[in-house]
Amino acid sequence: MGRVSSCSELLLWDKHPARGANAHIFDWSGQLSLLQQKASEELLASVQQNISHLLHAVCGAGKTELLFPSIFNCLQDGKRVCVAAPRTDVILELFPRFQKVFPKTNIHALYGGSPDQEGFADLVLATTHQLYRFENAFDVVFVDEADAFPYFADETLRKAVTKASKKDAAIHYVTATPTKSLKTANQSVLSRRYHGHDLPVPRYSALWGYTRKLKKGKTPTKLQQWIEEKTKNNIPFLVFLPTIEMLENFPGDLPRVHAEHPERKEIVMQLREKKIPGLLTTTILERGITIENVHVAVVGAEQKIFTSSALIQISGRVGRSFKYPDGDIVFFHHGLTHEMDKAKAAIEGWNKE
The missing domain is CATH 3.40.50.300 (P-loop containing nucleotide triphosphate hydrolases)
Incomplete structure (x- = not known):
């Protein structure tokens, strides 16, 4: 974000919340497995009920694809969505995939050194550090790789995610290796990869x-x-x-x-x-x-x-x-x-x- 000092001006919009003007399109032709479909439906139910949900899935299970229906549902309802992750590499990996699936949605990708991006973003992909930028901004937040360093070890980053969310908004977590603190009453477990093959054993x-x-x-x-x-x-x-x-x-x-x-x-x-x-x-x-x-x-x-x-x-x-x-x-x-x-x-x- 660059240098921020005590004499910097920080502006907070406190009028009516901004809204995107795009008609959203869901352009994904892939097909979920039965296990993926079940987990995706469970996550969507939690999102609609505003209850925190943990998607606990093995590496390569197709976790990102499971988010698509929930995110599209939120966008259709006029909600603003954030997908956050501790690592820049995750955001760089996700950005082109989300652009392809939601071609009419204004999506911003925020990370250290990211270019300026224009317009109001209905969907924001951001490193958890970048959420210091926001306050009371998102109706729905997904934290990908929520057990990764530095997020799990830095209380200020966890507070930044909470601050960026609207009051009482549920935060949903996605990872293959959750810590005990991430486990919630609502969770989906995916023990197989999307292609059905075993995980390579070291x-x-x-x-x-x-x-x-x-x-x-x-x-x-x-x-x-x-x-x-x-x-x-x-x-x-x-x-x-x-x-x-x-x-x-x-x-x-x-x-x-x-x-x-x-x-x-x-x-x-x-x-x-x-x-x-x-x-x-x-x-x-x-x-x-x-x-x-x-x-x-x-x-x-x-x-x-x-x-x-x-x-x-x-x-x-x-x-x-x-x-x-x-x-x-x-x-x-x-x-x-x-x-x-x-x-x-x-x-x-x-x-x-």
Whole structure:
């Protein structure tokens, strides 16, 4: 949002609420599975009754598509809707999809560095930080990836979401890994992906002394072989690293991104368009990114940054496509942890359900 100081003027509209003048169109030809349809109807019922709802669905279950009927219903009723997420990458992923589904709706996408957008937006996609801009503005709010950092750890962000909502407006949550505080009386559980295939289960591979080797400018043999195999077979890949320092000092010329990288959006697009074989990343890309047939390696899966939730989300990048429902997800480690086992057990549990 840029600098805001105590002498900045902040204006609040306190007259009649603004309304969009567009006739909304719902242009989506996809078809929901029976499980998706049930969850979508349950969410719509909660939205219409103004009761908070949790959509608890595995990664790749098609959560975004389940929101479409509820959002369209709200727009038809003249309500203003916000879809918020903690990460910029999620908003960038959602924006073109919503533009395609609601072609006559004025949609604004707000994130750090987003361009100015004209007109009154009936539908706003925003990072949770951007909701500091609003007060008493939205009739309905959906928080996607509601357990993601920094939202779950920052009380001021949670207050910003509440402040941006109209008085007594229900807030609805969407995630694959909800915290206890997110669970509400009304919730829908989706244990299968939209294409019906099992979730890829991570495998473990010991990478003893990897930190020492990387500090010496050498890529551990197993990891190098994994990267070379994916490159040779033209399989896009993500390598998750635990620290920015390790990311920046990683040997070789593979593209790399982190939260403050100025060209993160462009580099991810290059991977999506197969202009690069793969990239190195921090946990910034653990969620909100879909790349067809991507395979994933986690280096240092035993480190504290890789919680069970993070590992579940990272594993969820693999096998999301109907065309490529499988894929390799490997946890390279220097010793097993409870969080690793917890993540693997959760994924295996979803598959049994």
